[in-house]
Structures are given as structure tokens and as C-alpha cells.
């Protein structure tokens with residue numbers, strides 16, 4: 546099991562102007578300071594345009610807030626119109642990159658092989674991947690959930706010797722289990738189901754890379770209403786939040802309630 550701090554990652558997707566992003570960071574920093582929820586790992590994945598203004602303000606924040614990209618290209622530079630490289634992200638002090646989000650896979654045709662190439666690029670650049678995997682509703686209903694997740698993981702993590710190199714510091718990554726049907730739908734698997742899948746993911750990684758495990762996050766319709774139930778589960782190392790992360794107050798509430806649930810499970 547991972548002993549990392551509970552992680553709360555805000556994926557803003559294609560939302561927020563620069564001014565809106567700056568205001569959010571100011572508000573969240575203040576709310577975290579007031580509530581004392583500083584023993585969590587809080588990360589924001591803004592749109593690329595807001596990174597340049599958020600990055601310096603994160604340095605002045607009184608609480609620790611990390612910066613993630615939502616995507617990256619695997620080449621260092623070249624004729625790739627509309628893309629961004631790891632070097633450009635590092636210019637902003639970006640430490641994390643979300644890779645293989647289902648919206649990238651389904652809307653932009655990103656394959657498991659491309660996810661693997663992106664992981665290699667991010668590792669070579671010394672950044673930390675937040676690798677997303679998840680099954681569709683059809684796959685779930687056909688009983689294919691684990692075989693889909695296993696395939697996504699196996700291809701993403703690679704199989705050769707050089708790939709063991711790739712995964713050398715896998716405990717510093719995050720894996721996010723995001724069932725596609727739960728994203729933005731208000732539907733979720735039960736915390737028990739998620740815990741079972743997280744255990745399978747951890748066993749899969751342990752069988753290849755030993756017990757140095759990354760935190761496994763859950764994502765998909767996380768809200769103030771369900772966060773405590775998810776975070777009570779020991780195998781849920783944190784959450785990746787979309788819609789409910791767009792307002793500082795609601796994202797902060799999720800962090801506070803989630804940390805409360807972690808503390809209550811630790812007192813047993």
C-alpha cells in the first residue's frame with residue numbers, strides 16, 4: 546500500500562480564463578490556510594493558457610499547491626501544430642502531467658501505445674505522470690472491466706527491459722481509475738467496488754515492480770456528497786475531480802471532507 550499523503554487533483558479541462566484561474570488560486574490558498582487541511586497533496590491541472598500566470602502565484606501561496614498539465618506531446622519539438630512539449634511545461638515549473646484521460650482517448654483518438662510514448666517523455670523530463678485508465682459502460686456491462694484496465698496498464702507501462710527503467714520511480718506517479726461512464730454523469734461505482742479495483746491495480750503493479758506502489762486515485766462524479774465514503778477506503782489514495790473542482794469553495798469542501806474521512810479511518 547502507498548503511504549503517500551491523500552491526493553486531491555483538480556482537472557479543470559477546458560474551463561477558466563486567466564483572471565478566473567488567479568482568483569481560484571487566491572481563494573483556495575486562503576481556505577486551505579484557514580481550515581488547516583495542509584497534510585494533503587493538492588494539485589491543479591489548469592488549461593495551458595492559465596499556467597503562465599498561476600505558476601508564479603503558486604510560489605507565493607502560503608499552502609502547498611502543485612501544478613499539473615492535462616496533456617503533453619511525446620516529441621521534444623517539431624512540426625506538431627497545436628501541441629505542447631514536456632520542455633515547455635517545465636518552463637512553467639509544472640511537475641505533473643495527466644496522461645491518457647478518457648476524453649483524450651475517446652474524443653482525440655489517443656491509443657494505449659501513444660499513452661506509453663507520453664509516459665516515456667514525461668519520465669525522461671523528470672516529471673510525474675498521473676496515468677488515467679477506465680472502462681466504458683458497455684465494457685463494464687459485459688464483465689470486461691478488469692481485462693480492459695489490465696490491457697491499458699500493460700501497454701502503457703510497457704513490457705521490455707527499457708520499460709522497467711521507465712517505471713523505476715513508479716511510486717512517485719499516480720494512477721487514476723476513472724470509469725468512463727462515471728465522468729460527468731452523476732453516477733459512480735460503490736466505494737467498495739472502487740476499492741476492489743484499486744486492489745487489483747496495486748496487485749498488478751506490485752507483481753511487476755515490487756511493493757513500491759503509487760497512490761491510486763478515483764475519478765468520476767466526485768462531489769461533496771460522496772467524497773467521505775470514497776476516502777474511507779484505505780486503497781483509495783485520493784481523487785481526480787472535474788466539475789466539482791471548478792469552484793474553490795466546493796473543491797476545498799471535498800479536500801476537507803476527504804481528509805476528515807482519512808483521519809477517521811486512521812483512528813480505528
Ligand code: 13P
Nearest residue numbers: 556728729765766787788
Ligand atoms: P467529473 O468529476 O466532472 O465527473 O470529471 C471527472 C474527470 O474526468 C476528472 O479527470
